[in-house]
Amino acid sequence: MGSARLYLAVAVGGFRRYASYRAATAAGVFTNTVFGLILVYTYLALWEERPGLGGYDQAQAVTYVWLGQCLYATLAIQGGGAEKDLMGRIRTGEIAVDLYRPVDLQLWWLAGDLGRALFQMLGRGVVPFLFGWLFFPMALPSEVSVWGAFTVALLLAAVVSFAIRYLAALCAFWLMDGMGISQVVMITGVFFSGMVLPLNAFPGVYGDVVRVLPWAAQIQVPADVLMGETEPWGAFAFQAAWAVALLALGRLVQSAATRRVVVQGG
């Protein structure tokens, strides 16, 4: 029980740390709203041309856009969450201190990142979403149970998102400079999560492939759960399977990395 309290404290720390950037949060709300507006109009033009594309109607396409803006910072789709600090600590050698702590390294960073994610959703995700709901017709459910299922899907999405970025951060043990990895995280994140276009609107085999990759667990799956396009239990199973697989792989890489840790800076 004591360790649960510890990780909760770490999560609260993650939340509070991001909560201290007030102007940055307000700026993020503004930027996400502007991008949401641009995307909504392009999606509406696209769905005007091809009604029912990807099985969505226009209201669903609009909902997808604003949900994407809500989750963009929450799930650190293009990076910039816990993995950024972790890479920094690996590069400077401060990671050696972390390794001496009597805590589980992966759980420690996961807790901090979940705290960050919760703040980003409340602080900068909810407002653009409400803006979209006020000014555009959206396809939102009225049943509480669906919103409950959506919450579970979001939590699983946050874990998958962390697991991917944690793996990426561990690469810094071998590469030292985290810039290239950050870029890979950004590219794969933005493209395969469906920030560019909903994954169900991707054509052919290509679409089939991207829909089973772990990134699909981040925006596409929660969106489909929210709009009743997929059966919740199957969605949870998909997300949980990726979460477990990626976290396990993360542990494996972590133990390989810490065996060869070289502390920089004398």
Next chain:
Amino acid sequence: MGERSAVVEGVRAYGLIAGMWVRAGMTYRASFVATLVGNLVMTGMDFVGILLMFSQVDSLGGWSLPEVALLYGLSVTSFGIADLLLGSMDVLGARMRDGSFDTLLVRPVPVLAQVGADRFALRRLGRVVQGSVVLGWALVAVEADWSVSKVLLVPVMVLSGAAIFSAVFVAGAAFQIFAQDAAEVQNAFTYGGTTLLQYPPSVFGKDLVRGATFVLPLAFVNWVPAAHILGRPYPVGLPSWAAFVSPLVAVVCCALAALAWRVGLRSYRSTGS
């Protein structure tokens, strides 16, 4: 020191600082190559997005793929040039918070040159290259009634567009002096602006197009002059000569941005920590 020598001095300083950052970037050569390629792929991603859209439809807002590609190529190339030259401006907020901005103020070199060249990154060439490739393809692929004036309009558009985006970067930097950690607001206008211009004006609501024409005149980067090349009606019913005023718009934007920068610098108060 006269106004002219200040400009020369600024450009020289910019070159020296940028050169230093280029050498610094080359220290990790493999990483540099990786980030350059990464930059190419990353900026190309939104064009892949457009291609994906066109794999499902024949036109978007009534515009064909080559026509949208023309808008895209123009927007990304001119934005890419501005981003290469001034894209590091968003570290300004961080520099003010940690106090290192004060160091820039006491050096006998124009502050704008120092801030602009700060963390100059050659990898940003990726965007220019990618935008130019798409632009080149679009120029060949569009069905346009080419004339000498239309051909000349293309480089004018790119350069004026780069100047307009540069003005947005400088104005954004001036804004950061007031709102110290709100660098992201700038992204809404820079990255948001170039994204907006990648799609035909017919896609967007009238008010948004009006705002992008008269308030923040991004429409003169590509929408208006490209409409002239393609023989399409101008957005918001502008007169026919509007296609040729981009350089003028660029000059006015740069003058206003320079003014905003001066006002910002003059009202700067150090954090004092």
